[in-house]
Amino acid sequence: MSHSSAPRKAPGRPARISREDIIGTARRIVTEEGADRLTMRRLAKEIGSTPMALYHHVRDKEELLLLLLDDYAERTLHRPALPDQPRERVVVAAVAIHDVLAACPWIVEVLTADDLMSTAALWFVEQIVDGLVECGLTPERAVHGYRAIWYYTAGEILVRATAARRRATDDQPAYRDRVFADLDPGELPRLARMADRWAELTVEDTYLDGLRALVDGLLAG
Amino acid sequence: MSHSSAPRKAPGRPARISREDIIGTARRIVTEEGADRLTMRRLAKEIGSTPMALYHHVRDKEELLLLLLDDYAERTLHRPALPDQPRERVVVAAVAIHDVLAACPWIVEVLTADDLMSTAALWFVEQIVDGLVECGLTPERAVHGYRAIWYYTAGEILVRATAARRRATDDQPAYRDRVFADLDPGELPRLARMADRWAELTVEDTYLDGLRALVDGLLAG
DNA sequence: GCTTGTTTCTGTACGTGTAAGAAAAATAGC
DNA sequence: GCTATTTTTCTTACACGTACAGAAACAAGC
Numbered sequence A, B: 001m002s003h004s005s006a007p008r009k010a011p012g013r014p015a016r017i018s019r020e021d022i023i024g025t026a027r028r029i030v031t032e033e034g035a036d037r038l039t040m041r042r043l044a045k046e047i048g049s050t051p052m053a054l055y056h057h058v059r060d061k062e063e064l065l066l067l068l069l070d071d072y073a074e075r076t077l078h079r080p081a082l083p084d085q086p087r088e089r090v091v092v093a094a095v096a097i098h099d100v101l102a103a104c105p106w107i108v109e110v111l112t113a114d115d116l117m118s119t120a121a122l123w124f125v126e127q128i129v130d131g132l133v134e135c136g137l138t139p140e141r142a143v144h145g146y147r148a149i150w151y152y153t154a155g156e157i158l159v160r161a162t163a164a165r166r167r168a169t170d171d172q173p174a175y176r177d178r179v180f181a182d183l184d185p186g187e188l189p190r191l192a193r194m195a196d197r198w199a200e201l202t203v204e205d206t207y208l209d210g211l212r213a214l215v216d217g218l219l220a221g
Numbered sequence C: 001g002c003t004t005g006t007t008t009c010t011g012t013a014c015g016t017g018t019a020a021g022a023a024a025a026a027t028a029g030c
Numbered sequence D: 001g002c003t004a005t006t007t008t009t010c011t012t013a014c015a016c017g018t019a020c021a022g023a024a025a026c027a028a029g030c
Helices: A019-033 A040-047 A061-076 A086-103 A105-109 A119-134 A139-169 A175-181 A189-203 A207-220 B019-033 B040-047 B061-076 B086-103 B105-109 B119-134 B139-169 B175-181 B189-203 B207-220
Strands: none
Touching: A019 A040, A019 A061, A061 A105, A061 A119, A086 A119, A086 A139, A086 A207, A119 A139, A119 B189, A139 A207, A139 B139, A139 B189, A139 B207, A175 A189, A189 B119, A189 B139, A207 B139, A207 B207, B019 B040, B019 B061, B061 B105, B061 B119, B086 B119, B086 B139, B086 B207, B119 B139, B139 B207, B175 B189
16 A cells, blocks of 8 residues: 555655746746846846756756747647648748747747757647648658758748847947948949848848748759 | 158057957967867957957957858858859859858857858859849849848758757757657647657758758749 | 046956755665 | 665856946047
8 A cells, every 4th residue: 555656755855946936937037027137046046046056957048948938839829720721831830930939039049959849839840741741742851841941940030130139239330231331343243233232131021932932942842 | 741641649548459369369279279268268368468358359259250250261161163054053152151161160159140241251142142143033032032041051050050069968868859759649640650750850961952942942933 | 737538458247057066865784 | 773875956166258337548638
């Protein structure tokens, strides 16, 4: 009677804080005061512990943010009705992921995770892979296709987000502008001709166009 | 005589260190001891100054690395003979940029610059834009096309590089593996079926396939 | 001379994160 | 029952990047 259901206390020093404490408090700080206010020291103080103790429950701040993202995605990433046409389903699922991530300000540092493996996002990944398969790709090529879409999506968000942040912070004109200012039209005619419109073109949101092109290309091969 | 050519000393406290000092010393440290050894504190000590003094000549460490990258690119990014066919020229130019960046270990942190605006790289950008235009795109669409290629390329390098670094550092199995271990085949049949092959497929290098697909798609539209 | 303005540099403090080891419990041997 | 061992958790010390607030060093104007 006692041997199977005994709680069997764990050995070792008992924990004073739990991962749930950490995530919960972190979420509260982020929602109440914004992501910039979330520091490991602040979090530790709030919990009543020391900064380094947190690192026993969470590998680093990035993992903490990833867990917060998971939490966030679970509540905001609802499964929309997807189109029947498989190609369009791929596009819509990718856009759904993209938009949630692009709207979430603190993720930038997390995006380099080598997949978007939030449990909440898996369903979208499934839709993408499935759509590609239904369009005639082998399962292997479908997975590779999904990865290409992920590279493109992560790159777009990362590049745009950091560019925007720099534009907001910087007093100096961008390094690029100075480079573009004195282009040699003899050597780089295309760039020279577009130089004054480059910034404006760069700001335009062409995620969807690029995504469509990528999906078209993946299915054409 | 004296009013036009007078050196006209600059006002303000004279600088004791120059940007060139900084970049030169940084390059020496990186080539002699590797990029990890390059810290702002170390660099300052080597130059005979204080860490914060560096920040008057360089915005942050990222800009310093970008300048080093520029320097590096100028010497290693030689202009290859490109194919005549414009579409292939786009692909080859993109691959050239990609390969140099992927081989350069310290760039990962710099890649989120919203363009690859090393002077040395501009020629490749020109080739890509030009190739796209010659394939029939308008100059505007060509610039957007180049950007899509850049998103895809930067995303690929970033995601793969950080994934590789994590694999090297980590003792724990990836978070993803744990997620994939218990997938519900009823809900996510495609993923469940590929679960045990996912890691292996993810490691494969499919940059070129994805790039070709993207270029094809950009030109088909 | 002294003041003003401009530029450069320093000092301090706060952010993340690594490494080494102390502290607190369960367990094993006596 | 009492120590020794082992396992897990937490602490201390330190290295890193960098924001911020002056101080320091010069030219020009009074």
